Amino acid sequence: MWPIFLKFTVSASRVLNVPAEDALKAIQDPVFLITLNPLVVGWNAEPAKPNHYTIRDRLLFLGFFNTVISYTCDFSIRENGVDSETQAGLGTRLWSKWRARPISDEPGKTEVSEETTVEAFFLNMPMIIRTLKASHGELMDSMKAKLEEGRYTPSSGRTEMNSTARSKQFPGRYKLIPCLLALIAALMMYTWTLVSILLPVLSLLYWLSKTSKDPYDLFHLSLNQIGDDEPPKTEWLNMGFWRNTKVFPEACEALAMKLTLAAGYQEGDRVLDVGHGTGESLVFLLSCPRIPRPASVTGITSLLSHHRRSSDRVQALQASKTSESAPVVTLYHGDAVFRPVADKHPLDPKVAATFDTILALDCAYHFHSRHAFLSQSLRKLTKGRRIALTDICFSPKALSSRANRLLIKAAHFMPGENIVSTPDYVRVMEEIGYVDVKMEDISEDVFPGFMGFLSRRGFAWWLFIRILSCYVGLGARFVIVSGARRD
Template identity: 85%
Template sequence: MWPFFLKFTVSASRVLNVPSEEALKAIQDPVFLITLNPLVIGWSAEPAKPNHYTIRDRLSLLGFFKTVISYTCDFSIRDDGVDTETQAGLGTRLWSKWRARPVSDEPGKTEVSEETTVEAFFLNMPMITRTLKASHGELMDSMKAKLEEGHYTPSRYSQYRPLPYLLPLIAALSMYTWTLVSILLPVLGLFYWLYKTSKDPYDLFHLSLNQIGDEPPRTEWLNMGFWRNAKVFPEACEALALKLTLAAGYREGDRVLDVGHGTGESLIFLLSCPHIPRPATVTGITSLFSHHKRSSDRVHALQASQTQKSESASVVTLYHGDAVFSPVAYKHPLDPKVSTTFDTILALDCAYHFHSRRAFLSQSLRKLTKGRRIALTDICFSPEALSSRTNRLLIKAAHFMPGENIISTTDYIRVMEEIGYVDVKMEDISEDVFPGFMGFLSPRGFAWWLSVHIFSCYVGLGARFVIVSGARAD
């Protein structure tokens, strides 16, 4: 339900003066991780589900008002750490990856890292991101201190006494107060209901956008589309993907990196569209695991059919992870320690969400073959819009994109050149994107109609939809 539900990723790491076995045992202990959080005031576990916990935090709203929230967390033990999935109120979800690995050149030391991605209603995102940034750094420092001082002992199943019966009522009243302060309780409740009732388990709400008439959807596009000569959503989305590949100077036999591919329609486009040549290799990365899994299944099915037709298949490698490589990421296509390079890098309608876009562009430059290009369809702003302090504050307050990604068209080009790209080109296609996309969504029901009106505010604040590309110098 973008743009109402947004995503944010925060990561942290520490080098601990303890053996990797000890650090690994600690992060695989759910109770130890729970009690590290300075906000936690209680938890309970189900005997039948030892890795399923209900946790209660005390939060500060508006800087002074205290509230108690309750949420559930599932722990999945991995060979090198633990993954957690948290379900909280108002559609908030968090996915965390904890990893412990020995420091190669310093025996007896271990790097412990955590990467957390949060999905939440846009109105609540500022409070959530502030809380995450503040608490998770403190959490890491607490872990380092406890393990290095030898204060950690493995915990057994533990269940705290439930909170007094009045506290849940106080918590509910506090959350309502926070929402009322935001003056959006009715809209928030409506969209939470629509979100929960229309959203299937695989995050496939976009399939309905691809449906034409009564026929089941044949594509799974999820971009705003290029509507100049298109009449339906799949046509517009494919037209935008085609313009992107042309801007990237894509050639037959290229090694392609497709970033933020969703459920894989852009991958299938590269592997089967009759209007473009076939790549030698396709590498993809997307942040949602459900999208990664579905993309893998769809690509394997396509390649199986191509094999039956004796068509030569490209080599496809897919990753689950954030677009920007960080020390907590493993098996990432932009990992500087990996020698793989790409002839073409594509980011279709996703880069404005990256943390940050500049980091992604810097990492991508190092992975580009000399003389070859990266191309992105992206959202930035007119220079006139950002010259207004009021506009800047409104854009930032909406939390439509990370603050560091709010940039003008001219500064976008300048930043790419500062990073090291040459022959930087930008095409403003706003008039062939925004009106068509909003016109397509408006008649699809109240939820989409209201989303169009909110999105139109961003356009009114000077948002521009562009195709930008740059090359690595020879």
């Protein structure tokens, strides 16, 4: 639920001088992966739930004070590796993919790669990212050393581990004065955040937890509801284009329409829809009477619950049609950016399929990174055809101020590399290789209408508006950007 909960992806890989079967056996051993983590001080397996573990990590709070956190992790063994899903406190969730791939031209060598996507409360995200990058790099190096030196021992049958040895890396005693000074400095640094952002956010989270069984995945359904007594007929999840309407679904569809027009979408196109949420943009492409029908639609979204809901909705829609020439629909669950750990991905360079139109509706500012997504998409575009995105960037004046830049980065609403000015956005696309790059700033038809709509939804949404308005006040601009692949 941007901007309160953010997503970030961290990836790493190492080339191991071991056969692929040895590396695969190791990464498919959950206990081995758990104990490689330098932060882990204990774990327990649950016999009734195969591959379900409760894990304890030791961390530093404010850089000084020891604390132990507990979380659960479920492992799913795959043919070429293992997937895991972690549930931690304050709504933090992590999804990891480990893969072992033999290097074809170097017998006896294997590339082991890991990709972890984290979803967390935005104030926690900087600390989580720092911890992930540091610990997972050390984890990879430890794995390489143990496997290459033959020190890996299968851990079958082990159900529990408690260790105090690792706690020595965090000394338990500190002089009183340095600790007090550090605490005072930290409190001063976070005072503005606590007063202006944290308290409204916590109030909003509490309200959402009381009104929805799944506040992070399906909160947008209530926004699509028009009448008090009728369930929502649409499931849009974007900020909308509000020029001629005050109705949320109409504004969202208007923004989707502007995006398809900017992309030069035509009848019979092979379309890639990235970040489609619970599938309303897919339904729009497949059934809106005001646009032509595509030959095929491919979609990818990062939340598994959204992927499953989209699949069910598309199947129901296709089943209701009697035409034998219904478009072919292929949906993927995964990150927008292709990485080697992906089992199947529409932007995989090894797959020959290309697309006539690529759409990213109100999601590209989340990508890690946008530059990587644009580069991969260019290779998948048919020559002469276009990609179109609705996106957030910043006015040149906003980014000319060092103080503004620091505040924007501190908010951590998007990866730092995605924070660019409007002219730099166009320049980067041209440097990647796009031609005929066009940008339309529609901020005045998006932010005021969206915030005005939310202001009528009650006090909790007013709190959300306060957060969004701070971001807009820092110079955020909502734009439609498109570019073509050279003929």
